Amino acid sequence: MGTADSKKDVLHVEGGKPLSGTIKVRGAKNLVSKAMVAALLAPGTSVLKNVPEIRDVSVVSDLLRLHGVDVNFDGENGIVAIDATKVYLADVADVDTLSGSSRIPILFSGPLVHRLGEAFIPSLGGCNIGGRPIDFHLETLRKLGAKVDKEHTDGVHITAPDGLKGAKIHLPYPSVGATEQTLLAAVLADGRTELSGAATEPEIMDLVAILQKMGAIISVDVDRTFRIEGVKELKGYTHTALPDRIEAASWASAALATRGDIFVKGATQPDMTTFLNVFRKIGGEFDIRDNGIRFWHPGGDLHPIALETDVHPGFMTDWQQPLVVALTQANGLSTMHETVYENRFGFTEPLIEMGATVQLYRECLGALPCRFQQRNFKHSAVIFGPTPLTGRDIEVPDLRGGFSHLIAALTANGPSNVHGISLIDRGYADFRGKLFALGAKIG
Ligand code: EPU
Numbered sequence: 001m002g003t004a005d006s007k008k009d010v011l012h013v014e015g016g017k018p019l020s021g022t023i024k025v026r027g028a029k030n031l032v033s034k035a036m037v038a039a040l041l042a043p044g045t046s047v048l049k050n051v052p053e054i055r056d057v058s059v060v061s062d063l064l065r066l067h068g069v070d071v072n073f074d075g076e077n078g079i080v081a082i083d084a085t086k087v088y089l090a091d092v093a094d095v096d097t098l099s100g101s102s103r104i105p106i107l108f109s110g111p112l113v114h115r116l117g118e119a120f121i122p123s124l125g126g127c128n129i130g131g132r133p134i135d136f137h138l139e140t141l142r143k144l145g146a147k148v149d150k151e152h153t154d155g156v157h158i159t160a161p162d163g164l165k166g167a168k169i170h171l172p173y174p175s176v177g178a179t180e181q182t183l184l185a186a187v188l189a190d191g192r193t194e195l196s197g198a199a200t201e202p203e204i205m206d207l208v209a210i211l212q213k214m215g216a217i218i219s220v221d222v223d224r225t226f227r228i229e230g231v232k233e234l235k236g237y238t239h240t241a242l243p244d245r246i247e248a249a250s251w252a253s254a255a256l257a258t259r260g261d262i263f264v265k266g267a268t269q270p271d272m273t274t275f276l277n278v279f280r281k282i283g284g285e286f287d288i289r290d291n292g293i294r295f296w297h298p299g300g301d302l303h304p305i306a307l308e309t310d311v312h313p314g315f316m317t318d319w320q321q322p323l324v325v326a327l328t329q330a331n332g333l334s335t336m337h338e339t340v341y342e343n344r345f346g347f348t349e350p351l352i353e354m355g356a357t358v359q360l361y362r363e364c365l366g367a368l369p370c371r372f373q374q375r376n377f378k379h380s381a382v383i384f385g386p387t388p389l390t391g392r393d394i395e396v397p398d399l400r401g402g403f404s405h406l407i408a409a410l411t412a413n414g415p416s417n418v419h420g421i422s423l424i425d426r427g428y429a430d431f432r433g434k435l436f437a438l439g440a441k442i443g
Helices: 029-041 055-066 092-096 104-116 135-143 176-186 202-214 245-257 270-282 317-327 348-353 399-411 421-426 431-437
Strands: 010-014 020-024 045-049 070-074 079-083 118-122 147-149 155-159 168-170 192-196 217-220 226-229 238-240 261-265 285-289 292-296 306-308 332-337 357-361 380-385 393-395 415-419
Touching: 010 399, 020 431, 029 045, 029 055, 029 079, 029 104, 029 176, 029 202, 029 245, 055 070, 055 079, 055 092, 055 104, 055 421, 092 118, 092 155, 104 118, 104 135, 104 155, 104 176, 135 147, 135 168, 135 176, 176 192, 176 202, 176 226, 202 217, 202 238, 245 261, 245 270, 245 292, 245 317, 245 399, 270 285, 270 292, 270 317, 317 332, 317 348, 317 380, 317 399, 348 357, 348 399, 393 399, 399 415, 399 421, 399 431
Parallel strands: 020 261, 045 238, 168 192, 306 332, 393 415
Antiparallel strands: 010 415, 045 079, 070 079, 118 155, 147 155, 192 226, 217 226, 261 292, 285 292, 332 380, 357 380
């Protein structure tokens, strides 16, 4: 994805100062955008609370509006009201203007096909952290009876003249998006759908809660199989989005790397237990309170760790990048085996230029061989610390990698200029304001 290198898009950081203070996280980016799409399934108004002011929310709002849906976002209070009574087919050229801006448009497929009999999905954006194909999504839609036409060079045209019908579907890998695709398409399909090999991330379960409020019938078995009984119609919902556990963990890693102390208001324990265990093993301290979690560096050495990313309830891939920066400050050798994306270590190159010692390997340096074994992907990292970091010019590569660079710049001695900073607005609401609140020297 491109980054406009205007003056506004560069953040000057004077590092070497512990971040300390209180910030607040709202609802999870990776639920909110999907919840907004779910509103499309029902005529009437849906109300979503705890919505962060991030660019993904404006992209989905724009896309909904192009389809005739009325979207009202009260950013100050974090409430979005979506009236999907009126839905029409958007102009293909208009939809195309949003192509490349997000991964979410593909999830419009099922709801639009139910409401209008057809959908046009622009080519997708999102972070450049691997191939990120949509084959599982399209296969799922085909199994449910849709005709998928990839003729349009910049997108996909999906039709289902006879409507969608329940089917038996198995995902070759527990993809978050393909699981959501199936849920959003199957709830109004004719008959039952069985989805095995699904992902069960907390954000997905929150989407299931929303769909249940709307009138859907969905159950999940212990072996990650969803069973969906199609219903004839759904109604609008009112829901408070679960907190953003990725943003919370990002700030926690920032506290650790900068030897700081951050109270993350709004963070909750249940969906972060895996992260909290790792945070404690490394030597970080935390205090879980009713209204949030305080994370801090207690002084002394941080400990190295051997870790691998995995689907829920494993250690999230989105927690990996910010934590790697903290691991450059741990005393000894850490390993990180990335098993979700084949190409999520590109962000370590600037870290090395700042003084970190990170070596990448094609081998699976973890307990289990993953899908990327014997393939040409450098998907394991060895991090040796502690290494002092020195500030420099950095170009933000992707959302989480970009936030990690920000943490590195805040940890480093001397000034850094972080370019392409607006990319971080996709998923971190008002991060500049939050950095000021934590005493960061930025400008
Ligand atoms: N995959 C396929 N084919 C598909 C779909 C996925 O091969 O059709 C592969 C992907 O290439 C990847 C793996 O399956 O290697 C997992 O991808 P998944 O579908 O689970 O990811 P996603 O739905 O595109 C969401 C989040 C990501 C998060 C992943 C994993 C959103 C908008 N994005 O992506 O979040 O990393 O799940 O938890 O929900 C982020 O927030 O920075 C971010 C990248």
